[in-house]
Amino acid sequence: MPFAIYVLGLAVFAQGTSEFMLSGLVPDIAADLGVTIPAAGALTSAFAAGMIVGAPAVAMLSLRWPRRRALLTFLIVFLLAHVVGAGTGSFEILLATRVIAALANAGFLAVGLAAATAMVSPHAKGRATSVLLSGVTLACVAGVPLGALVSEMWGWRSAFWGVAGISAPAVIAILVAVPSTPADPDAPSVRHELRALRTPKLFVLGALVNGATFCTFTYLAPVITDVTGLGSGxxxxxxxxxxxxxxxGVNLGGRLADRGTPRLLPIALLAGWVLLALTAGNAVAALLLVFVQGTLSFAVGSMLIARVLYAAPDAPTLAGGFATAALNVGAAAGPLLGGLALGAGFRAPLWVSAALVLGYLVLAREPRRPPNAAADVHAERGHQQ
Structure with a gap:
């Protein structure tokens, strides 16, 4: 993999940390800025809305820009939004910076996916995608806990400064590592790329899988404490x-996508959610299946993004933009559906996740043609001639 793709992954790590870190900062932000906790929680919704709307819209805006210029523009805007957010005493301004940061994040991901896949051979798009998206998963593993620790020590603003601090070297690295290409006067228009997007079903599938993932991930804490019976630690x-x-899972899904589309992976994902719902009361089984489901969920998700890019080679930027929007639709809808189901108990989100993946499998089924269908069509055409 070219070094530039890892540089893009560093920027995505900063952006992923920013997207998820607010879950641990809301009480402190509310107390500091004099707003209610539900109002502070709207900062997360504002970011999600910015990602959903911004991914295709900003991708269209930047379609004819040179990719390095687009990446630098989006990343610098993202960085400055966090600098302003860290320094403001106004909740309204902080809310505006979250929307702006989300728009910049969405644009960066759309262009970054197109740039990464353009740097590798036509048969390595899945691996390039997985390297880029590894930044998001590393944000979950390291970035978000680190942000929570920093904010605990120095206040919530320090987490925003930290994201800006990680973004700054990524700006320099993109200047050095990402090839500079001039604007292409013959670059495809928005209308051309939209016509080349023949993958609407893939976007729905991505929303379903990500909805299942975040439905359970959002309520994993009460599952562990109330169902499994483990302590809060x-x-x-x-x-x-x-x-x-x-x-x-991200790395596995990318590699598998370059070899084809394994049908057993989504089936295993469905079986895993059902097993976790049935065995969540056993600590060993629960923790093992949490790992398995994290792997399978992100393997299927990254595989779908790679499939979108393979299926729309003439629309790489808008393919990445709409794929980003679809995943964020799932990330927003999944917790909502899980929350609605909580009245039935803390296992309920696990069953909702299973139902969403079942919907994926039903939608993903290809209609079967009768064995002699192709021969009948050929014979009919010959008769007409």
Whole structure:
């Protein structure tokens, strides 16, 4: 893999840390800025909304830009949004910076996926995608806990400064490592790329898989404490186990996508959610399956992104943009569906995750043609001639 792709992964690590770190900062932000906790929680919703709307919209805006310029523009805007957010005493300004950061993050991911896959051979798109998306999983494993630790020691603003600090060397590294290419006057138009996007089903599949992932991930803490019966000290362990599995899964999914589309992987994902729902009361089984489901969830998710890029070679930027939006739709809808099901108990989100993956399998089924269908079509055409 070219070094530049790892540089892009570093920037994605900073962005992933920013996206997920607010879950541990909301009480401190609310107290410091004089707002309610639900109001502070809207910062997370604002970021998700910015990602969903921004991924395709900003990708369209930057379609004719040179890719290095687009990457630098988005990353610098992302960095400055965190500098402003860290220094403001206004909740309204902080809310605005979250939307701006999300738009920049969405644009960076869309262009970054197109740039990464353009740097490798046509048959290595999956591996290039997995390196880039590893930044997100590493953010779950290391970035978010580190952000929580830093904010505990020096306040919530230090976490924002930390994200800006990680982004700064990524800006320099992109300047050095990512090839500079001039704007292409013959670059495809938005209309051309939209016509080349013939993968709407893949976007829905991505939303379903990510919805299942975040449905359970959001409520993993009460599953571990109330269903499995472990102490609260085991919650960070379970989250880390899930994160390690997700890192392994991203890399596995990318490699598998370069070889084809393994049909057993989503079936194994469904079986894993059912098993976890049935055996969550056993500590050993629960922790083992948390790792397995982290691996399978992100393997299927990264495989789907690679499939989108393979299926739309003439629309790499918008393919990445719409794939990013679809995954964020799932990340927003999954916790909502899981929350609605909590009245039935803390195992309920696990069953919702299983139902979402079942929906994936039903939608992913290809209609079977009768064995003689192709011969009948050929004979009919010959008769007409």
């Amino acid at each position: 085991w919650v960070p362990v379970a989250l880390a186990v899930f994160g390690i599995g997700s890192f392994a």
